[in-house]
Amino acid sequence: MNNAKTKVGFFQKMLNWTERAGNALPHPATLFALFALFALVFSAIGHFMAWEVIHPGTQEIIRPVNLLSAEGIHRILLEMVENFTGFAPLGIVLVAMLGIGIAEQSGLVSAVIRMLVLNSPRHLLTFVLVFSGILSNIASDVGYVLLIPMAGVIFAAVGRHPIAGMAAAFSGVSGGFSANLALGTIDPLLAGLSQEAAHILDPSYMVNATANYYFMVASTFIIALAGTFVTEKIVEPRLGTYKSNNPHDDHSFDKLSKAEKKGLLWALIVFLGITAIALTGLIPADGFLRGTDGGFLSSPLIEGVVAMLFVTAGATGLAYGFTTKAFSNDADVMNGMAESMKTLATYLVLVFFAAQFVAYFKWSNLGMILAVKGAELLMTADIGLIPLMILFILLSASINMLMGSASAKWAILAPIFIPMFMIMGYSPELSQVVYRIGDSVTNIISPMMSFFALIIAFVQKYDAKAGIGTIIATMLPYSIVFLLFWIVLLVGWLLFGLPLGPDAGIHYEMIN
Secondary structure (H helix, E strand, O other): OHHHHHHHHHHHHHHHHHHHHHHOOOOHHHHHHHHHHHHHHHHHHHHHOOOOEEOOOOOOEEOOOOOOOHHHHHHHHHHHHHHHHOOHHHHHHHHHHHHHHHHHHHOHHHHHHHHHHHHOOHHHHHHHHHHHHHHHHHHOOHHHHHHHHHHHHHHHHOOOOHHHHHHHHHHHHHHOOOOOOOOOOHHHHHHHHHHHHHOOOOOOOOOOOOOOHHHHHHHHHHHHHHHHHHHHHHHHHHHOOOOOOOOOOOOOOOOOOHHHHHHHHHHHHHHHHHHHHHHHHHOOOOOOOOOOOOOOOOOHHHHOHHHHHHHHHHHHHHHHHHHHOOOOOHHHHHHHHHHHHHOOHHHHHHHHHHHHHHHHHHHHOHHHHHHHHHHHHHHOOOOOHHHHHHHHHHHHHHHHOOOOOHHHHHHHHHHHHHHHHHHOOEOHHHHHHHHHHHHHHOHHHOOOOOOHHHHHHHHHOOOOOOOHHHHHHHHHHHHHHHHHHHHHHHHHHHHHOOOOEOOEOOEOOOOO
16 A cells, blocks of 8 residues: 555656646746747758758658748748738637637526536546547537536536546547547548558558547547546546635536526527538438538538537527527627637737747758658667557657647658558558557647647636646646557557458558
């Protein structure tokens, strides 16, 4: 028992040190500004030292671009605004929050949360949040902007630490990115890149979007259980009891009034109406909401999920607000939308500097050079299948700390590893699933992850002093445990030789 306590104590001390060290750094916005400056400096150093790698797909020689040159400075000045306004998560968050603002200010969000809290088993709450976070990946980025802040409110409502609730949801949304019960938009995207890489060696090879489906389904339950364990046994005890310093915080969950129940009924009717329209446009083969290619995944409902979130949240919020008299005119609605924008002030500042850093890192080619160098180092290892796959997971996880986009990283790594592993007798589907594990486990601790700045803003609602160190220290246990659980699952999968998906085995046979 004493040894166990010592180990827990040491781990908690390590997390506390990580948090203090991280928060001792400058303000997150300042830190991103410094990262941007470092990218500029290293782009110049790499240029003058003649760093270079060969792109595995195009065979093009990749060299650092000196951003401190006259041409680089011109680009920095000319594209600064575009970097900010074109930063992918910015528009998503702003549009989603406008719709959510209507639902929140009408009282709909509070009523739904109270209803869920009053009717859900408390002992399953953490599991439900992590599981819901994993499933939210079907709807692209909606988990980041809706589920994570809602999880904080739900935990506070039942007397638990709100940051623990957000951590649980965040672990599912981002750490469980490669687990799900249904295919998402990322599946055909990665499969297409894998197929192109496989064609380097075998022009007839096909990689389907379902290539990793069986493994993903199993991972969903494993990661949900792991996230529940970390939240309740590590994260929540470390955070302790939450005491709000804001007198306006109201996380009570009294029973719903008759007016609120009536408002929920009308909101449900509106929601069902929207759902009926969506299904009418999706189910028929020639439905008006099908994609231009007639597909489901290319549907504007899937690719434009944030717009649907805005419409659905806004319409149901209006129905609830006018029924309960929370809204009396259009001015109340617009004020509600404006109120939601006020909560994003810190996020906007963070995004400005984060967007510049991401752009400079991309322009300089530093991320690509580091990725290819790391891949070359792994290729020199002459070891068996399981150690090789574990090393590949660790490489993918490390690169994820430098490059945020899953597809961009795979576009670099796939042409290297898929042909190499095929020559060794391992399928492209295996290479892809191993990459996805590594890409997922460090999402939650990577400042390069697109929504990292938004998570900081969410956490600062409950802890004004929270910074990058707070997020990393809180999420690091999830990252470690997810990595271990996923490696154990993969090893078992390989030992039993189970298929990764329909017609997607572990091994590949060269055709002479």
